Amino acid sequence: MKIKTILLIPFLSLLFAISCKENKTETPTSTSSISAETILVQPDGTYPKVPLEKDSVVIKVMQTRVKSLSGFSTIEEGLEENMSYMEKMAEQAMTKGDKPDIILFHEFPLTGYSSGTRQDKLPFTIEVPGPETQRIGEIAKKCDCYVVFGSYVRDTEWPDHILSINTVLGRDGKIAKTFWKSRNIKRIYKDREITTTTIEAVRDAYREKYGIEEEFPVLQTEFGNIAVSTVQFDPFIYAAFAMRGTEIMLRTATLFAEEDVVFTAWSNDFYSAMANFTLPESTGYDAGESVIVAPNGDILAKHPSKEEDGIVEAKIPIAAFRKDRTIPNYALEMTQPVFEQYQAEVPINHLEMEKEKLPKTGQEMKLLIDSISRYDPPKKATW
Template identity: 25%
Template sequence: MSNREVKVAVVQAAPALFDKSSAMDAIESLTRKAAAQEAKLVVFPEVFLPGYPRGFGFGARVGSRTEEGRRLWQRYWESSIDVPGEETDRLGELAKELGVYLVVGAVERDREFSRGTLYNSILYIGPDGELLGKHRKLVPTGSERLLWGQGDGSTLTVIDTPFGRIGGLICWENYMPLARAAIYAQGVDIYVAPTADARDSWQSTIRHIACEGRCYVLSSNQYATKASYPDDIARHEDLLKDGEVLSRGGSAIVDPLGDYVAEPLYGQEGLLLATLDLSKVVQSRFDFDVVGHYSRPDVFQLIVNDAKQEIVRKASDKLS
């Protein structure tokens, strides 16, 4: 395999919801399975750690919240992680042992201010064991806004690797054209799109991104059933009207011309494995380079505020 090729693995699975130890164990097991098949990049779904709380209302209605809903949110908060922290250290040890890059969707607790806010984040872990970067979802979708805060432009992250540049956006952020442009402008070659969207239309989205960005797209979704949840969660009244399958999956890998390298996987857990030839990224930009010869900076310009947003500054801090 040349230095322009890399074998990748896209995970489709779900942990026991609200149980970060279950999620961490699953990450370790599935990463070992992928590494045993020579994968050097392993991508996990949106908020795999500690799970996507599909179907839960957390006792919220317009104008009111319930005590039971607050307790359920506390359970979610307690199963979330600090970044960096104990779980990222463990992920780093795993990545270093196996010599892989890990891309993991996680619910991140605010460490700097109130510690009362959660973020939907992508973590990038290198084969040296280091946390290389993270991305916080810019706009949580719909009812997600009650669970997660908004990220800022400082985490529109793309990382360098020996085989190409890796970055991406989370689920419906991918419908934000300017956010995509900010990622494209950093020269992304492998675009990760962890998601909770199992609709047919999502496949059109990731194929469009691949074709637009002239990059490989790795989309990872959970296959989740009530059987995968703790008993009390599976029997929760919010889920009573839902079927046994809560998310059918749809993980896939798409090449820079919008064609499938690995077809969407539905109805089961699994690993999608593929060898990506990054020379195809270069070839695909011959006739279309969205931030190169096919851009028109004399007509259109994008300004990205990549500064970290801070709610509190001390008078002694140096003002920028």
């Protein structure tokens, strides 16, 4: 399998420059349990949905450049330029080709990526809801479609945490759903770990605030059941979304592997779209090439360029796809004895701590992960 260079720190440093500039401890295992009334997966293979408005829906994936807020004179200037560019691209989506029902932007169209410590990065985040979501909501209203975008987010209920959240704006311009990143990929660097807060990192607190149903939420819309994620190379996460009734899996990326998107759509029997940003090919990174994939693994549309901005479009026969459909047939019952004995290296809830103790850098995050690793010795990076 050809693996595109995923989330590499040298790339992030380059992006920043382009846009400007033994004591092993054990995190307690959750004692939370699922109440008898909570149904996460229907036992007969069906799943909740609402009636469709039409037989086919159009998805448009926005492949655009990324500019870090840290590269502008002021945060306000950066947000205005990035927002204006999103509006410009959305206008193209509305006026060229079929009318879109869903517009998908990538992971960082508003904020870009910023280097530095936790305190350095926090100013270069947005709030959800906030003025930015209100303005993007105007795009959704004007287009009469759903607009999806990723961003780094700050939230007063999670002080000093940097959240990776995908937000869905409805046709009425209001926030229809927010999707936290489920978990970060680990051990891909030798000297650091990703510091953003995910559901996994604060799972019990997240569950207490929002409910277990919100760990793998599915938005039931008149255009189909959609979910959004920035997770890569994690089959269990996407299987869980499929079990919950996802029909269209929208993905946002900082670089990605096409094979991952194809296999994930194929193995989970859903449509999937991946929005990536662009970089000059001279950088040596495989950016761009955003795709839309069918449940049988066929690529319905793909942008041909790694460095050119543009729009990827595909029509999905959602009514025909949904007809008599059930959730995928997984080998869970057969494999469950193995799964029950498996122990993840990194305990869940590893960022449930006072804000003053949150790791400030990727290096500090690695020290934390090493210190709580259940493996001896800790697993090493293999990428």
